[in-house]
Amino acid sequence: MFFTKGLVFSYNHSTRFQFADVHANAGSALLITGKSGSGKTTLLHLLGGLLKPKAGQVVVNDTDMAQLSGSALDQFRGAHIGIVFQQSHFVESLSILDNVLLAAALAGKIPDKTEAIRVLDALGIAAQAAKKPAKLSQGQQQRANIARALINRPALLLADEPTSSLDDDNTAMVADLLSELAERYKAALVIVTHDQRLKNRYATSIELD
């Protein structure tokens, strides 16, 4: 589970964000919406430890990431946070399976092939395991993205506009998968999006302004 307290961030003198406190429990979901420029991506990056706040706390599994830096932060991130991006990014030269195994290896865990295939299977793409990412359809790529984010059983699963580039069918499927798997793996799910299609799916949501 995670929570934030008094988060403040500024890119420069003119742009400054002061975020309301957010939190989510293991296995539950939180939707964060808002217009572009409202700081959604900034908040997500802060939650993911990709940005350092000016003030405030970001606590994941009882560790305040705002206090970590350097390789300690990198390692914590790899082990406890999974991020699903809007555009699926992969290591293009590796197969989907190797990409998933890489996520485990970089987090300091021993890559377990069976577990990786199991996760891919849960997302319905076990058959594509040996293929390179470029060979997959968009929907399949997004699902592989999720598999990569989940392999380490993260405490926090962040999704940045996960469905914005997908059609309605794929959107429904991805949204279902995210909720179901987050619950199964006991991760706190946070989705940042402006996609209207997701608005009514989640009980808890926050709007940024």
Added chain:
Amino acid sequence: MIAKIAFQNMLYRPLSWLLSWLLLAAGIAIISLLLLLQQQLENKVTRSIEGIDMVLGAKGSPLQLILSAVYHADSPTGNISWKEARPWMKNPQVAQAIPLAYGDTYKGYSIVGTDTSYLRFFNATPAQGRVFEKNFDAVAGANVVSKTLLKLGDQFYSAHGKEDAGEEHRENAYTLTGILAPTGTAVDNLILCTIPSVWAMHEHHGEEAGDEHPDDASEKAVPLQEKAGEHSKDHVPTEEHHEEEDAREITALLIKCRGPMAALTMPRMINDKTKMQAAVPAIEINRMFSLLGVGFDGLKKMGWGILLLSSFSVFIALYSNLQARKYELALMRTMGAGRFKLFYLVLLESWMLCFAGFWSGIVLCRALLPIISGAVEQSYKFTLDRIAFVSGDEWKLLVATLMLGFFAALIPAWKAYSMDISKTLSHA
């Protein structure tokens, strides 16, 4: 896992690395080829003049005399009178003197009349058969038989001059009585016999001197003069016969002096006071090396130029590849990879490329060596060893290549290291 990514990345976009790899291989091949050629040339050349302090021969270019009398790679400067040369053999300052009489060839290989001390001097021993005992016995060097297909007991005729199509001496045939083991010197490419054999070959030549001389600019040897009176063809001349031989000529005399002082003073004396010249092999060969060295160094610089260019192309390939992969690298950071891991990834890609390029270059060099040595053998009768293993200098070349790889990777690796994850991912 980083190594796996680096390796897979090379295979995934091969075209972007192809140019760098080719340039690396070409540069390495050129440098390695030159290193090998230079080393072998220097070895063989130096080995052939070991122990020879000076060479007596006809006046002319000293380098030509050395090339002709020691390596048999050039035409002689002329002949010298046996009467004038022989006293020098008994000079107290002379430790050893070996007379040579040559000018004829068989299928392009020089036939040299000498005595058995020549064989001992160059540590040439028969691998098959025996050394020459009678006149017209011949012993062939190791390389001669493979090219001419002569076997023990075969008879053959010599041809006048160096060209293959020279006029054949059909009056007397040589018989191959022995084949020598390889020596790594010019002896491997020679056919040796007694001096009187050579004299006898030219016994009739004096009469025809005016008419049948081949119109050949490279042929400089003056035919041996006919002697008045009889001379038995069947035994090796001893000291008692020299009155008969006084009118004969030989081509050169190889001399080993008794001491360093003699080696310095004798050549001067001979050049100033006699009709012959004394050339010092070490001096002439050094002169030749400095001429050739310029050639080798120039070519090596070109090789290094290509390597530098290839290192630059590696840099460009890495840099542009980085641009294409920045999201991928940012993703790796989010998955837990530290900054240094990314630095190492780029560096590893560069080193893998350099390593592959290096070995391709070495293999290319070894593949080209037989072709080049074939060409050199054709023109210069100079054989090259087919070395299979990497010589000492080539390890240094590997280290240099990896260092070039390091510097080529430095800027792209730094870029990967210092990447701002948030900024990069925001622009996805």
